Amino acid sequence: MSLEVRGLTIEISGRRVVDGISFDVPDGARVGLIGESGSGKSLTALALLGLLPGGATASGSIRWDGRELIDLPDRDLARLRGDEIGIVFQEPRTALNPIRTVGRQIAESVRIHEGLGRREALARAVAEAARVRLPDPEQIVGRYPHQLSGGQRQRVAIAMALACRPRLLIADEPTTALDVTIQSEILELLHSLVTDDGMSLVFITHDLAVLSQIATHAVVLEDGRVVEEGPISRLLTAPSSPVTQGLLRDATATLWRPGGRS
């Protein structure tokens, strides 16, 4: 199942924030959307799910598995969300409901889409928690978000997004809010989960170093437009646009191995 985005334009009260971007995510591909903050990456991610904030409208075309998602009624989109397309947000501190146990949150999409009962859903939550390598899965599903560390919370968020085995995972800066050591663990986890399942991935980031560890292709955005796209290896070795060159400079400034591995 592939994702094709053509001329996606997002306007917030008359202002164009995303201006006609196009990219493809073939089945099983791992594509990065990269750009400075304000380049329209996150809005693009939300538009893919039909979850733009109030006042924002999307036009153009988003085809998922041959089906047009723009202007699809919310009821139909809700059926896709969490089931075929999952999303992980940037900030694990706020992405979990503080007053529900993590087990209930992990199992939420399973209960909606597969209609599991309470008990089965809990068993499933334990299995999913184990899958994202949370310690003590049986205990941890009964805990509340504030009792978990940042990295654990992000694992919970990943488990939530993957519980229904979606075909496409959107990861919106999933490692930005984490410590560097935990960042690499989460990246490895995402990488293995995505490749094991043959899932497609759209990975959003502003960090080329991070992206080089997980994606094969990248689309570089600036001010809501695509400025460059291609395989990561080429962006790392021969960036053609000033934006990409800037991103590469930032990445090599923090990451101690220029070029990175792809």
Add this chain to the structure above:
Amino acid sequence: MTRFAWLRRLWALSTGRFGLLVAAGIAVVAIAARFWTPFNPQRVDIAGRWAPPGWPHLLGTDGSGRDILSLLMAGAGTTLRVAVGAAVVATVIGIILASLGALTARWIRESVAVVVDILIAFPVLIIAMMISAVWGGSLWVVIISVGIGFGVNVARVTRPELRRVLHSDFVLAGRASGLTPFQNLWRHLLPNVAPVFIVQLSWAMAVAVLAEAGLSYLGFGAPVTEPSWGLLLKDLQAYITVYPLTVVWPGLAITLTVLGLNLLGDGLREATDPTLSPRRAAHHVPEVVA
């Protein structure tokens, strides 16, 4: 993962325990009074009027020789019905107005906010007088007027909270899991504003008890045939200079109930918020394993 863990936590709190005991006590008395009171609360005994507390009239008798303890027991049911009824009406009105005011299109949102602000300007007493002018004085007048009066208050306080929670990532995450907006409201939004809601409601119940007493006292509430703490207080306070002790009993019952309901609300708020219960957190020290 037990569903009723919050009840245990409520019991562990001194405020919650006191509130629960008071509420349960009133409920038990109200139910018991339907079957048995020491004396018939309406039995007039001219010879035994203004009896001091003692045997057989534990709390004494009033000016018509009615047993005060029996009157109080019979009145507990009225009080309970008013408090619960007003809370239910306030909850329904509060949830509907707050949801409309927080989650709908901008023009609906803002008109609801204006309507709520206008309704807040009407004191409960005025609403009660308007309703009773049309349908006559009854307990329903008290229930509905306190329900409306507090419903708009609840909506007023809950609406901004709901707006705040609405912009949280976990609400977005809920939608991204495939919840419809309505399911999201029930599962993520309302539970997160529940603390504010519960405090307002317990306050509404307490005020309903006072309002029942006050409105019955003024003649808009319970008809004289209905046993009510407010009516009893009204009857007795005319003689407060002669028999001051008699007034104490209904006053004490009202005070205790109001205090109990307030503390129950406080306890509930604390018990249902997992981040506020150190006892539970202490059992689950998070390992710092990422």
